[in-house]
Amino acid sequence: MAEITESSQPRQANAAVSVLVALSLSHLLNDVMQSLINAIYPLLKESYSLTFFQIGMITFTFQLTASLLQPLVGFFTDRHPWAYSLTSGMGFTFVGLILLAMANSFPAILVGAGMVGIGSSVFHPEASRVARLASGGRYGFAQSMFQVGGNAGSALGPLLASYIVVPWGQPSIAWFSIGAVAAMVVLFNVGRWYQQQLSSIRIHKPKSVSVDRPTLPRWRVGAAITVLLVLIFSKYFYLVSLSNYYTFYLMQRFNVSVSDAQIYLFVFLGAVAVGTVGGGPVGDRVGFKTVIWFSILGVLPFTIILPHVNLFWTVVLTVPIGLILASAFSAMIVYAQELVPSQVGMIAGLFFGFAFGMAGIGAAVLGWLADKTSIEYVYQICAYLPLFGLFTALLPNTEPQRRHAKA
The missing domain is CATH 1.20.1250.20 (MFS general substrate transporter like domains)
Incomplete structure (x- = not known):
């Protein structure tokens, strides 16, 4: 049994690194798509004659769903972990982008922004949990690797928006939904790895009850x-x-x-x-x-x-x-x-x-x-x-x- 464990360690390590890379890439895609909301404000203001208060309400709607729901999602999934929650969360972002691209009224814009916020509220706490699980004990390294994707996405988002959304208008937001689909595929594979870890934790729970507390x-x-x-x-x-x-x-x-x-x-x-x-x-x-x-x-x-x-x-x-x-x-x-x-x-x-x-x-x-x-x-x-x-x-x-x- 010891020989099997030792020979399987490199494969497990490689799998963990690939999971961290996948999470970082997904974080990049997620934050690029989030940054589009700010980028389209001038277009929306001109197209729908919005006031600054209405612009603020779009931000408020996104931040409300993205910030207030995150601890609730984390609290629930701590007790009821689901391996494919990341994929489902990115699905909300996909729907939100399509709604923003097709919206022809202020209420529809709010719904689209809220859906993107819900996707973010599911993604961040769950991705952080999976990154910790894949860390091999190097918790800081794993969290930084996950975070760098998001910050890179935030940096790239305005540049991509200036070259795509600004010249091509509101409907071009739909093009970025391809990124949501790509992230869903990547996160589905992460979910398969996560499911294996959850199964292993349940099987060996009596042996791993001690925690560094x-x-x-x-x-x-x-x-x-x-x-x-x-x-x-x-x-x-x-x-x-x-x-x-x-x-x-x-x-x-x-x-x-x-x-x-x-x-x-x-x-x-x-x-x-x-x-x-x-x-x-x-x-x-x-x-x-x-x-x-x-x-x-x-x-x-x-x-x-x-x-x-x-x-x-x-x-x-x-x-x-x-x-x-x-x-x-x-x-x-x-x-x-x-x-x-x-x-x-x-x-x-x-x-x-x-x-x-x-x-x-x-x-x-x-x-x-x-x-x-x-x-x-x-x-x-x-x-x-x-x-x-x-x-x-x-x-x-x-x-x-x-x-x-x-x-």
Whole structure:
């Protein structure tokens, strides 16, 4: 029996890596399709004479379904896992894209945006759970590999939309449904692997009942989760200041063209995608709390300087900001999952949902502030958001417990 197990280990390892690659690719496709909603706002506003409030309602509908449902989906699937939930979730995204392409009224647009949001609410917590299952114990590496696909998709989405949706109009959104179908095929194969793992877990459950669980009281776990959510608030408020308003800032302060501003935005989003790769693997080696410390407070010197430099240094500074700040999210999720290892889906859903929600609220609040003051003032205020990283000191140190559990 030992010889069979040893000879099967390379095959299992290869299967796990292929699953992580499939999840990352699916995340890329998912976030490219999500980014289309923002890209078609100018088209929808002109075609249907929408007000800014109605545009905001489209965002609200998407964020409501994408953020609030995620922890509920994770909570349910923690108790009733279904191997093909990822495929079904991508099916909602497919239907949403078709509805957005064919919508001829404001209510129909809201339904399409809501369907895309539902697809996202199923995808993120379940994909995060499967990534952890395929990690082979390298939880940070697996989470980062999954996350980098999403950030790459967010970076590519606006470029693809500018070359396809803008010149060809609303019906061209249907072309992106091919990506949803491709993701469904990839995720169906992931579901087959997931089904095998679920069957194996059920068979060997009496032998694998022990879990690496930090011996912390429930109130301490709850307090740590609260601190992590505060850190996510600071991270995503600052990120949305760049992802939503960076182009306007560049055009207003430095008089750059729209096309040049989009290129500079892509530089920042590309740095975010690259930065995602590092947080998880580094956390596996040095501890996730250490990564969280560095990824939040580490950007403070750059964010404080950014509003006071010329165009060249503004673009340069967004690179370390994106690289460092992006490393936080994977570390936060894995750290939280180690605090509550029996509810990894609910934790992933809570964190993804809260991040989406903060991004939506942040976009509205910072837009209101820019209207009342100026876009330059927004960046002067946001420069101090990384100071919230000081709350990391309140997080318990779980590293000795992790090492003891693995010894």
